Amino acid sequence: MFASTQEIADRFTEEEIVFRVLESEESSRICADAIVDYASFSVHFISADDESDVSVRVPHFVRFKEKEMRSVLHVANAMNNKYRFFKFSVNRQSEAVTIEYDFPEQESNIGECAVEIFRRILMVAEESYPEFMRAIWKETHDEPDFGHIVFHDIEV
Numbered sequence: 001m002f003a004s005t006q007e008i009a010d011r012f013t014e015e016e017i018v019f020r021v022l023e024s025e026e027s028s029r030i031c032a033d034a035i036v037d038y039a040s041f042s043v044h045f046i047s048a049d050d051e052s053d054v055s056v057r058v059p060h061f062v063r064f065k066e067k068e069m070r071s072v073l074h075v076a077n078a079m080n081n082k083y084r085f086f087k088f089s090v091n092r093q094s095e096a097v098t099i100e101y102d103f104p105e106q107e108s109n110i111g112e113c114a115v116e117i118f119r120r121i122l123m124v125a126e127e128s129y130p131e132f133m134r135a136i137w138k139e140t141h142d143e144p145d146f147g148h149i150v151f152h153d154i155e156v
Contacts, residue, residue: 002028004047004054004110011111017118032118036126043121045114054110056117058099061088061125062132065095071135072097079128086124097132099125 001009001021005028012019012032019032030045039061046055064072069092076088076097087100101117103110 002047002049005030005045007111008045008047008054008114011115012118015115017115030114034122034125036122037129039125039129041125043118054103054114056101056103056114056121058121058125060094060096061099062097062129062136063095064097064132064136066092068136069095071138072132075128075131075135079124079131083124083128086121088128 001023005021008030009019009021012030017032019030022029022031027046027048029047031042032045033040033042041058041061044057044059046057047053062072069090073090076090079086079088085101089098089100090096091098099121101121103113103117
């Protein structure tokens with residue numbers, strides 16, 4: 001296990017954040033699961049060397065269909081403007097939005113910073129997820145039009 005991964009694992013254990021460690025020859029990664037607004041996702045802290053070079057990814061944060069791409073791109077651009085240090089990237093092939101963050105190259109206190117970034121990602125996810133869902137549902141679930149009568153949300 002790389003030194004950064006070990007430091008993050010130690011700090012997550014102290015903070016009682018549930019996680020698992022996945023290792024390969026190229027990298028080691030800590031995966032912490034989270035749930036916000038009825039959405040569950042994993043936050044991955046990826047380290048590829050013994051330096052404090054750590055990337056954070058939330059893969060498949062939001063899934064969408066090709067016809068919803070335009071709306072999802074608009075929301076992703078708005079979120080990129082709103083959250084300066086997090087990047088929302090839209091992958092056409094996997095039809096998913098990924099949240100990305102990269103630590104500064106020589107972070108001295110990587111464990112404590114990882115806990116802070118984990119908490120901030122949860123806040124960003126909680127604020128951005130409804131925006132993505134509104135865009136997706138608007139594209140796929142327009143109000144029905146029955147001739148000249150348009151039904152809106154009404155209570156019976």
